[in-house]
Amino acid sequence: DAGVIQSPRHEVTEMGQEVTLRCKPISGHNSLFWYRQTMMRGLELLIYFNNNVPIDDSGMPEDRFSAKMPNASFSTLKIQPSEPRDSAVYFCASSFSAYQETQYFGPGTRLLVL
């Protein structure tokens, strides 16, 4: 079975550019999560969706970040405009339901903003 799929795996961009990260959750999973990993802050939840609806976006750092889930098999995290401090590894994870305890992570997208 395919796990969580993320693209691109690596992204290098210049400050001010728009960045779009993509995620395909495990088929049948109804909850999707976006996490960010940095050396300074560790792993932190940005936003999560249940049945394609955003439930908790309190971790989204600022208005430059936005996330969508147009259907059960696809989500995007967009940064516009990007800044060097956005450089991090961004993980997408999914679980069978909002209250199913185990989240399965994708391989991550390593973002570098110059």
Added chain:
Amino acid sequence: AQTVTQSQPEMSVQEAETVTLSCTYDTSESDYYLFWYKQPPSRQMILVIRQEAYKQQNATENRFSVNFQKAAKSFSLKISDSQLGDAAMYFCAYRSAEYGNKLVFGAGTILRVKS
């Protein structure tokens, strides 16, 4: 708010030996889940083991086992018969059973395995 603390930034173990990674957490909730995730150099987050707080029995997955002490809010991971492939960053994580679905992670422990 819940917090997770991993007090060992780095640990080393000889191949075939046993090592224990420490984790403590702070919460006022009675029902929750605890996890250990492994992150090898590939950066993939891999679930190692999970524990439900309402279960008294410690979880075990092959060479991995936990020592869950609910009253002490402690959740350590024991790796037996350590293998070179166990070398990775290990994260302890907490999730409430009642309020939202956010995983709260500790800072991680780097495990080095010596041959």
